[in-house]
Amino acid sequence: MTSATTLLFFTIHFACIRAGNSSESFVKLECKTEYHGVYGQQLILECIVKPVVVDVTIITVTWKRMGAAAANLLEYHKEKMDLTPGFKFAEPSWNKKNMNVSLLLTNTNMADKGEYECMVTTDVGIATATTSLSVTAKYKTPTMSSIPETNIKENTDVTIFCNSTGGHQKWLIWWFDQFGTNWTRSAELVAKETDDGLFSLSSKFTVLKATSSYRNYTCEVLNVNGAKEGMASFVIPFVSRGEGRKGDNVDIVSTTKWLIPVVAIGSLIIILLAALLFFKRCSAQRGYQTDTRHDQDVEAEGLNSNRN
Ligand SMILES: *[C@@H]1O[C@H](CO)[C@@H](O)[C@H](O)[C@H]1NC(C)=O
Ligand SMILES: *[C@@H]1O[C@H](CO)[C@@H](O)[C@H](O)[C@H]1NC(C)=O
Ligand SMILES: *[C@@H]1O[C@H](CO)[C@@H](O)[C@H](O)[C@H]1NC(C)=O
Ligand SMILES: *[C@@H]1O[C@H](CO)[C@@H](O)[C@H](O)[C@H]1NC(C)=O
Ligand SMILES: *[C@@H]1O[C@H](CO)[C@@H](O)[C@H](O)[C@H]1NC(C)=O
Numbered sequence: 170m171t172s173a174t175t176l177l178f179f180t181i182h183f184a185c186i187r188a189g190n191s192s193e194s195f196v197k198l199e200c201k202t203e204y205h206g207v208y209g210q211q212l213i214l215e216c217i218v219k220p221v222v223v224d225v226t227i228i229t230v231t232w233k234r235m236g237a238a239a240a241n242l243l244e245y246h247k248e249k250m251d252l253t254p255g256f257k258f259a260e261p262s263w264n265k266k267n268m269n270v271s272l273l274l275t276n277t278n279m280a281d282k283g284e285y286e287c288m289v290t291t292d293v294g295i296a297t298a299t300t301s302l303s304v305t306a307k308y309k310t311p312t313m314s315s316i317p318e319t320n321i322k323e324n325t326d327v328t329i330f331c332n333s334t335g336g337h338q339k340w341l342i343w344w345f346d347q348f349g350t351n352w353t354r355s356a357e358l359v360a361k362e363t364d365d366g367l368f369s370l371s372s373k374f375t376v377l378k379a380t381s382s383y384r385n386y387t388c389e390v391l392n393v394n395g396a397k398e399g400m401a402s403f404v405i406p407f408v409s410r411g412e413g414r415k416g417d418n419v420d421i422v423s424t425t426k427w428l429i430p431v432v433a434i435g436s437l438i439i440i441l442l443a444a445l446l447f448f449k450r451c452s453a454q455r456g457y458q459t460d461t462r463h464d465q466d467v468e469a470e471g472l473n474s475n476r477n
Contacts, residue, residue: 195221198270198289198296206277208306208337208367213259216287216298218268227265229290232256232272235299236283243272279304279337279366306367308336308390313403320408327379327405331388334369340392342372347385381407 200216218227232243243258244251248265255278259271270289274281282304288297311333321327331342339360344352356374363369372388384407390399 194296195293196225196289196291196296197221198287198298200287200298200300202300204300204302206274206281206302206304208277208279208304208335210277212274212277212302213271214274214285214287214300214302215259215269215271216289216300218270218289218291218296220268220291220293222293225268226292227268227270227289228292229288230258230270231286231288233286233288234281234283235286238280238283242285277304279306304337306335306337308333308340308370308392308398310399311342311370311388311390311401313388313401315403315405319406321379321406322408323380324378326375326377328373328375329386329403329405331372331374331390331401331403332370333390333399334363334367336368336370336390336392337366338393339368340370340390340398341395342370343389343391344372344374345387345389346383347387348383352386376405379405379407381405 197219198216199219200214204212204214206212214232218225227245228247230243230245231241234240234242240253241251242253242256245258255275257273257275259273260267260269263269270287272285272287282302284299284301286297286299289295311331313332314330315321316328316330317325331344333340333342342353342356342358344356346352352374356372358370358372361369361371370390374386374388376383376386384405385402386405387400387402389397392398
């Protein structure tokens with residue numbers, strides 16, 4: 170082949186691939202069109218090269234993110250690999266004969282959402298495919314706290330916080346007391362966007378003149394569709410009544426602790442005394458008989474002596 174025919178061959182070959190559909194090429198690249206990733210988890214964007222002929226060798230693989238956050242994530246060219254941290258071939262020991270060119274995202278981020286393009290060059294043709302990725306994140310179970318923190322007196326104002334992080338949109342927080350009354354209107358919600366594109370929510374609700382009959386408050390985190398995603402309850406830590414009641418309980422407990430042995434020992438003593446008394450009375454009765462005789466004798470003796 171002269172260089173001219175080589176050039177012609179390549180031009181025609183290239184033109185065919187260019188003009189043709191991937192279905193007319195010797196290779197096809199099959200990818201799922203969309204993925205839904207979860208923040209902080211790993212994810213595989215699956216793409217498989219489907220050659221029409223056997224024994225195909227892959228020369229180049231390029232994985233790109235398109236659009237605003239465009240970046241080359243993975244480039245393989247003739248044995249050389251160029252990777253962006255967090256991205257690699259899903260196949261642990263991928264090689265040029267492996268038609269599974271899936272991309273692994275080791276730690277899916279909010280910034281990873283968008284369109285992805287995979288391009289594969291083989292010794293029998295080129296194929297390109299795209300896939301789109303959306304990323305969602307869930308709020309964590311809310312944590313609650315109050316100001317003042319502890320030893321709260323009756324009829325003081327108490328501010329309760331309900332905080333949650335990790336969502337990717339501004340969600341809602343609803344408030345209820347233990348009787349199911351909706352206090353959401355009295356609460357104030359602040360949403361802050363964090364560096365990784367997530368939100369932290371903090372809802373503040375002030376109970377005016379809090380009393381211990383209304384001490385249990387619940388907050389619910391709702392997503393944009395209005396579905397409940399998380400909830401937490403908070404019991405206002407009152408000082409006087411709570412501690413007083415506790416003290417009473419302790420008193421009752423210690424009293425019973427004291428009382429049982431005291432009563433037991435007491436009744437034992439009473440029983441013993443009664444037994445002793447009974448025994449004494451019995452022996453006294455018997456003794457009285459002998460004693461009276463003896464006394465009579467003594468008396469008689471006395472009388473006798475007196476008489477003497
Ligand atoms: C690709 O092939 C499909 C049918 O397989 C056809 O409808 C479409 O027009 C073709 N596209 C091009 C650019 O030839
Ligand atoms: C491609 O490789 C990934 C990672 O090993 C695997 O999860 C996936 O099932 C493979 N796909 C096919 C079609 O073999
Ligand atoms: C909730 O957020 C508020 C305001 O940022 C903060 O004062 C409070 O300590 C937080 N509470 C918890 C339990 O994180
Ligand atoms: C609670 O109150 C909020 C604000 O008024 C309202 O949007 C929400 O629908 C109420 N929730 C329930 C369960 O009544
Ligand atoms: C507070 O109320 C919630 C919801 O009604 C309930 O699940 C929780 O057990 C209550 N907590 C206490 C300590 O009573």
